[in-house]
Amino acid sequence: MKGKMNLIVMGPQGVGKGAQSDDLAGIYGIPHISTGEIFRKNIAEKTELGKKVSSYIEKGELVPDEVTSAMVFDRLSQPDARKGWILDGYPRNARQSEALDEWLSKHGERLDAVILLEADADTIARRIQKRIREEGRSDDNPDAIAERLAIYARETKPLIDYYSQKGLLRRVNAEGSVPKVTAAMREAIEK
Ligand code: ADP
Numbered sequence: 001m002k003g004k005m006n007l008i009v010m011g012p013q014g015v016g017k018g019a020q021s022d023d024l025a026g027i028y029g030i031p032h033i034s035t036g037e038i039f040r041k042n043i044a045e046k047t048e049l050g051k052k053v054s055s056y057i058e059k060g061e062l063v064p065d066e067v068t069s070a071m072v073f074d075r076l077s078q079p080d081a082r083k084g085w086i087l088d089g090y091p092r093n094a095r096q097s098e099a100l101d102e103w104l105s106k107h108g109e110r111l112d113a114v115i116l117l118e119a120d121a122d123t124i125a126r127r128i129q130k131r132i133r134e135e136g137r138s139d140d141n142p143d144a145i146a147e148r149l150a151i152y153a154r155e156t157k158p159l160i161d162y163y164s165q166k167g168l169l170r171r172v173n174a175e176g177s178v179p180k181v182t183a184a185m186r187e188a189i190e191k
Contacts (some may be wrong), residue, residue: 005030005084006109007189008091009157013148014128015174017182020117021088021146023182031080035068035089038075040137060144062092062151069099076103084112093155097162113189114163117174117181 005028009021018034039057042050045121049071053055062068072090075081091097104110119127132140139148163169170188176180 004082004109004112004130005189006104007084007086008111008114008163009086009117010089010156010163011119011174012124012152013145014124014131015117015119015165016127016178017088017117019178020174020181020185021086022183023178025086026087027182027186028173030084030108031088032086032088033075033081035072035087035088035092038091039063039070046141057139058144060139060147060151062155065095065099068092069096069103072100072186073103091159092151094158097159111129111163111166112158113170114168115185115188116160117173118171119174123175150189 007024009017009024011017016034018037021032021034036057039050039053043054043057044050049067052067053170056063076085089098128140128145131137158163160169171186172181172186172188176184
């Protein structure tokens with residue numbers, strides 16, 4: 001892989017953004033930046049950021065945009081992100097995508113692709129059930145899941161059009177195994 005690779009991985013809760021982003025990040029040698037993971041780590045470590053965001057996360061609501069964007073831009077500015085990055089869980093609404101565009105132009109960078117992972121409702125429901133059994137996340141309860149899915153439909157889905165109009169969107173079928181989906185993602189990015 002030559003040059004820098006700046007990617008966004010989008011898709012609904014449970015489609016496999018985390019697993020796929022991890023796999024792809026390993027192959028490209030770039031960091032997988034998951035906003036949800038960074039928040040959960042800060043909550044576990046009881047940092048100031050963790051205290052600020054925990055009530056939103058518990059309820060499945062979005063953390064305020066200024067807090068989230070500041071955290072993401074700080075992470076994108078770290079040395080290991082010079083080779084590129086995979087953003088998972090950001091941007092999640094129009095204000096965040098605009099903030100990211102500003103950050104990119106200010107830093108003379110651009111997005112290479114926005115990958116939209118797609119799977120049917122049954123597959124997604126099964127994957128969420130599996131995650132509930134295996135990870136025990138405090139926000140994987142019915143109320144918080146319903147809230148996150150509603151926010152996805154209302155605020156995140158419109159970004160599909162936004163990136164499609166920029167010619168950056170790549171739709172990838174996420175029904176198969178992790179390596180199969182990774183191969184499809186690579187093809188979509190590199191073609
Ligand atoms: P999921 O995709 O299953 O909802 P994530 O790990 O991506 O899980 O996010 C968990 C929670 O972290 C979200 O419900 C939200 O509270 C917070 N969060 C993550 N990313 C963002 C974001 N870009 N903007 C605001 N809040 C976010």
